[in-house]
Amino acid sequence: MSSYPWRHLFVKRDEELAWLLSAWHDARAGKPRFVTLLGESGLGKTRLIQEFYRKLSREEDPGSPDSPEGYWPDAFTRESG
Numbered sequence: 001m002s003s004y005p006w007r008h009l010f011v012k013r014d015e016e017l018a019w020l021l022s023a024w025h026d027a028r029a030g031k032p033r034f035v036t037l038l039g040e041s042g043l044g045k046t047r048l049i050q051e052f053y054r055k056l057s058r059e060e061d062p063g064s065p066d067s068p069e070g071y072w073p074d075a076f077t078r079e080s081g
Helices: 014-028 045-060
Strands: none
Touching: 014 045
């Protein structure tokens, strides 16, 4: 069992996540974006990116019969142990 049971939580970062998804959609439409996340240690930058990746893998690229996981494999966000 994880010593951090709260690690799966994603709280009050919906605005930042929406901004990342908007930048993603712009890039897919041919308008490249460069995104930098800045913040002190422990503010949730990694967790924000994990949630962004989860959205990409499950909602933007759910897969197909030939590639069930799609381009963005779900394994990145799975926790072990």
